[in-house]
Amino acid sequence: MANAFVAGNWKMNTSISEATMLARSLRSGLLGIDGVTQVICPPFVSLAGVAAELAGSNIKVGAQNMHSEIKGAFTGEIAGSMLKGICDYVILGHSERRQLLGEMDDFINAKVRTALETGITPILCVGETLEQRDNGEAAAIVQGQLQGGLLGLSAEQIEQSVVAYEPVWAIGTGRAATPEMAQEMMGLIRQEVGRLSSVGIASNVPLLYGGSVNTENCLHLASLKDLDGALVGGASLKPDDFVAITKAFGTRI
Numbered sequence: 453m454a455n456a457f458v459a460g461n462w463k464m465n466t467s468i469s470e471a472t473m474l475a476r477s478l479r480s481g482l483l484g485i486d487g488v489t490q491v492i493c494p495p496f497v498s499l500a501g502v503a504a505e506l507a508g509s510n511i512k513v514g515a516q517n518m519h520s521e522i523k524g525a526f527t528g529e530i531a532g533s534m535l536k537g538i539c540d541y542v543i544l545g546h547s548e549r550r551q552l553l554g555e556m557d558d559f560i561n562a563k564v565r566t567a568l569e570t571g572i573t574p575i576l577c578v579g580e581t582l583e584q585r586d587n588g589e590a591a592a593i594v595q596g597q598l599q600g601g602l603l604g605l606s607a608e609q610i611e612q613s614v615v616a617y618e619p620v621w622a623i624g625t626g627r628a629a630t631p632e633m634a635q636e637m638m639g640l641i642r643q644e645v646g647r648l649s650s651v652g653i654a655s656n657v658p659l660l661y662g663g664s665v666n667t668e669n670c671l672h673l674a675s676l677k678d679l680d681g682a683l684v685g686g687a688s689l690k691p692d693d694f695v696a697i698t699k700a701f702g703t704r705i
């Protein structure tokens with residue numbers, strides 16, 4: 453069974469000083485919670501400050517994006533090598549980037565490969581829109597995004613990755629997937645990851661659910677068979693809530 457895993461995606465929130473203060477509160481709040489991999493993903497400009505604040509703790513730092521190229525003329529972009537040493541994780545293929553910035557599976561796949569080659573663990577996000585779900589296409593869309601995102605990876609590389617299922621309609625809406633919906637899709641994801649690697653490897657890949665995870669639904673979500681953890685947006689900006697959510701996944705058997 454994969455380790456319990458909770459990541460906070462701060463998105464485009466917090467000033468540099470707010471980020472440091474938030475990291476400080478999380479450091480004391482999360483102290484002593486064992487058995488859960490804990491990752492926080494602040495904006496790029498706060499990565500170094502947050503990493504310094506968390507030095508010596510169990511909390512890992514992740515970036516919210518990176519470019520697929522190693523270096524060069526890509527104005528405004530950040531390379532994996534620039535993150536190395538600060539970040540252990542990077543969120544890739546988030547639906548906000550897919551939808552608002554037009555990121556496609558082949559670009560996301562190139563980023564996933566570069567992340568792994570750089571020694572940074574990708575958190576690959578997949579998830580359908582409401583329209584796709586209403587049309588009965590959710591499973592096919594998620595399967596396609598997994599195949600596209602993990603294309604060409606060796607089984608060992610897949611084992612070093614994390615997958616987050618984030619239905620677009622549940623992100624930031626307060627309307628989380630029901631536990632039944634989440635389990636159904638996470639089961640399919642586990643199966644697809646197994647098909648792309650092996651059943652044994654798939655059982656070790658942390659599968660996260662994201663989309664309006666909060667202090668009220670986290671215990672139920674944490675009890676689901678194929679759900680190893682959560683990718684938390686809004687609630688990750690509230691230290692008490694993020695700590696409660698992390699504790700809930702720590703109780704997962």
Ligand code: PGA
Pocket residue numbers: 461618622623624625626662663664665683684685686687
């Ligand atoms: P949310 O965001 O928890 O605010 O819905 C989740 C995410 O986008 O990662």
